[in-house]
Amino acid sequence: MDDGYITEDGRKIGGVVMEMKNITLRFGGVVAIKDISFDIREGEIRAIIGPNGAGKSSMLNVISGFYIPSEGEVFYKGSKRPQMRPFEVARQGIARTFQNIALFEGMSVLDNVMTGRLNHMQSNLFQQALWSGKAEREETANREVAEKVIDFLEIQHIRKTPVSRLPYGLKKRVELARALAAEPQLLLLDEPMAGMNVEEKEDMCRFILDVNDEFGTTICLIEHDMGVVMDLSDRVVVMDYGKKIGDGTPNEVRNNQEVIDAYLGVSHD
Amino acid sequence: MSDQLIYAMEVTLNGLMAGVLYALVALGFVLIYKASGIFNYAQGVMALFAAMTLVGIMNGQVPFSHLINAMFGTHIHHFGWHVPALIAIILTIGVMILLAWAVQYFVMRHLVNQEPIILFMATIGLAYFLEGLSDLMWGSEIKKLDVGLPQGINLWLDEVTFNIFGYGFFVDNLDIVATVIAALLVAALVAFSQYTKQGRAMRAVADDHQAALSVGISLNYIWVMVWSVAGFVALVAGIVWGTKSGVQFSLSLIALKALPVLMLGGFTSIPGAIVGGLIIGVGEKLFDFLIGPMIGGATENWFAYVLALVFLVFRPQGLFGEKIIERV
Numbered sequence: 001m002d003d004g005y006i007t008e009d010g011r012k013i014g015g016v017v018m019e020m021k022n023i024t025l026r027f028g029g030v031v032a033i034k035d036i037s038f039d040i041r042e043g044e045i046r047a048i049i050g051p052n053g054a055g056k057s058s059m060l061n062v063i064s065g066f067y068i069p070s071e072g073e074v075f076y077k078g079s080k081r082p083q084m085r086p087f088e089v090a091r092q093g094i095a096r097t098f099q100n101i102a103l104f105e106g107m108s109v110l111d112n113v114m115t116g117r118l119n120h121m122q123s124n125l126f127q128q129a130l131w132s133g134k135a136e137r138e139e140t141a142n143r144e145v146a147e148k149v150i151d152f153l154e155i156q157h158i159r160k161t162p163v164s165r166l167p168y169g170l171k172k173r174v175e176l177a178r179a180l181a182a183e184p185q186l187l188l189l190d191e192p193m194a195g196m197n198v199e200e201k202e203d204m205c206r207f208i209l210d211v212n213d214e215f216g217t218t219i220c221l222i223e224h225d226m227g228v229v230m231d232l233s234d235r236v237v238v239m240d241y242g243k244k245i246g247d248g249t250p251n252e253v254r255n256n257q258e259v260i261d262a263y264l265g266v267s268h269d
Numbered sequence: 270m271s272d273q274l275i276y277a278m279e280v281t282l283n284g285l286m287a288g289v290l291y292a293l294v295a296l297g298f299v300l301i302y303k304a305s306g307i308f309n310y311a312q313g314v315m316a317l318f319a320a321m322t323l324v325g326i327m328n329g330q331v332p333f334s335h336l337i338n339a340m341f342g343t344h345i346h347h348f349g350w351h352v353p354a355l356i357a358i359i360l361t362i363g364v365m366i367l368l369a370w371a372v373q374y375f376v377m378r379h380l381v382n383q384e385p386i387i388l389f390m391a392t393i394g395l396a397y398f399l400e401g402l403s404d405l406m407w408g409s410e411i412k413k414l415d416v417g418l419p420q421g422i423n424l425w426l427d428e429v430t431f432n433i434f435g436y437g438f439f440v441d442n443l444d445i446v447a448t449v450i451a452a453l454l455v456a457a458l459v460a461f462s463q464y465t466k467q468g469r470a471m472r473a474v475a476d477d478h479q480a481a482l483s484v485g486i487s488l489n490y491i492w493v494m495v496w497s498v499a500g501f502v503a504l505v506a507g508i509v510w511g512t513k514s515g516v517q518f519s520l521s522l523i524a525l526k527a528l529p530v531l532m533l534g535g536f537t538s539i540p541g542a543i544v545g546g547l548i549i550g551v552g553e554k555l556f557d558f559l560i561g562p563m564i565g566g567a568t569e570n571w572f573a574y575v576l577a578l579v580f581l582v583f584r585p586q587g588l589f590g591e592k593i594i595e596r597v
């Protein structure tokens with residue numbers, strides 16, 4: 001296996017972490033994904049773009065185990081992934097956010113972020129119920145990680161606030177915090193900037209770059225805004241009507257005629 | 270102070286105690302409803318089943334003895350030993366966990382994403398199944414349950430109130446113990462759900478399934494846990510009610526008493542279940558005491574439901590539920 005490449009801004013990208021091979025996904029008569037293959041490399045920011053209904057979210061759902069592909073194979077860290085349920089995928093170090101925010105609305109921001117730590121907590125039900133030394137130490141240690149993530153994303157001021165009271169932009173950030181708290185090897189973001197104002201978008205962009213830079217986290221994100229994608233990502237997959245019509249660096253796909261016709265040409269935003 | 274007022278105080282006190290018991294049953298409902306959106310009709314029968322199992326184990330009864338004897342022409346009924354209450358309780362907890370697992374594995378697992386009414390139907394089926402199972406395993410005769418909880422008039426309260434009012438209140442020791450047990454149980458449940466990892470996972474599942482999956486929570490595991498906790502609450506309710514009035518079929522009907530409590534307190538609120546239970550307990554005892562004689566009859570049978578109904582009209586979301594405003 002080759003061992004990666006150097007990005008335009010001089011970062012070193014590693015080997016393949018996640019490989020999708022000939023993925024097809026059908027819903028009854030609708031073919032949401034048609035025979036798509038692509039890979040995600042260690043340390044890179046990989047974007048999936050395409051018009052509405054192109055199948056981007058479906059692809060993210062296949063990666064995170066929420067959808068089971070009708071055909072095709074998923075390779076994670078070099079070995080073929082058997083069919084897994086979403087919680088098992090999460091336990092393999094793949095965290096995600098949702099296009100339509102899925103937070104625990106009734107819980108505080110801190111509690112939401114703490115749920116991201118669940119996979120890192122080993123003490124069993126019995127130790128927890130009796131609040132043994134192990135359970136207590138574990139809680140403290142994980143609490144520290146959660147607080148670090150909260151500081152990192154600059155949401156200290158709302159850490160005790162119930163999520164249901166937060167405005168949309170902050171909710172998106174809390175969702176990212178929860179995913180980050182899991183210290184994932186692969187972070188999947190479904191339209192992290194959708195519905196935000198310019199300032200919030202800039203913040204979110206900065207956070208995504210910082211996460212990648214400081215923790216070396218591999219990120220695969222879906223984004224609508226072409227400008228944002230060009231700034232953020234190292235490589236881009238372009239989808240249209242369930243098919244892959246382009247794959248390469250932002251500059252490569254920007255100059256790809258098929259992509260211009262199908263996506264950029266008709267996009268007005 | 271007038272006699273009437275003093276009696277009313279005694280009635281109120283007893284109403285509070287009864288309310289605690291209602292709250293205990295309602296709590297079992299709330300737990301499951303919060304975590305899985307299922308209204309568990311079988312909660313009352315679970316209390317019956319738990320109490321039956323406890324008595325059976327304590328008395329060294331052979332489970333399914335009728336069936337075994339009918340099949341093999343034998344005449345065994347008892348192992349001939351007695352199991353101490355504490356050990357029997359622990360064994361019964363084990364049985365309730367097993368039951369929780371079976372319910373999840375054989376029934377609920379297959380009904381994920383079904384309409385609430387379907388899930389409700391499934392729990393009705395479960396209730397009748399459990400009722401039959403409990404008959405088959407332990408027989409249907411009324412049994413006395415004595416795990417060593419104190420019973421009878423509380424002399425201290427009797428004396429204190431006599432010194433103050435010149436009239437001693439009758440309060441049953443069992444009711445006092447039940448109140449303490451219920452308070453401990455609620456404190457433990459709240460601590461568990463707020464401060465432990467499993468508690469956090471439980472709340473997460475209750476809040477959003479997708480999000481819970483995305484942080485690596487197994488829904489099946491949590492549901493087994495929730496049904497186990499509900500089974501444990503059922504056991505506590507079964508012990509208290511069983512000690513009070515014997516272990517018999519009518520025990521399963523206490524579930525019906527929990528309904529008005531839930532209507533009052535809201536289906537998703539633990540404080541609601543407690544306050545609702547107390548209001549119903551006090552309300553029905555006081556109403557029966559004050560108004561009962563005027564309309565000449567026992568009002569305890571229906572008062573709770575009518576109160577809940579009136580309440581529903583004015584506050585459909587329950588005492589602590591959030592107001593639901595339809596988005597248009």
Ligand SMILES: Nc1ncnc2c1ncn2[C@@H]1O[C@H](COP(=O)(O)OP(=O)(O)O)[C@@H](O)[C@H]1O
Nearest residue numbers: 027030032050051052053054055056057058059
């Ligand atoms: N759970 C589902 N059931 C049925 N059809 C679905 C489901 N999820 C997605 N689809 C369909 O798949 C297609 C792609 O949707 P999606 O992946 O959400 O697109 P995108 O995220 O690119 O906007 C659409 O036609 C959509 O209706």
Ligand SMILES: [Mg+2]
Nearest residue numbers: 056057058099
């Ligand atoms: Mg989408």
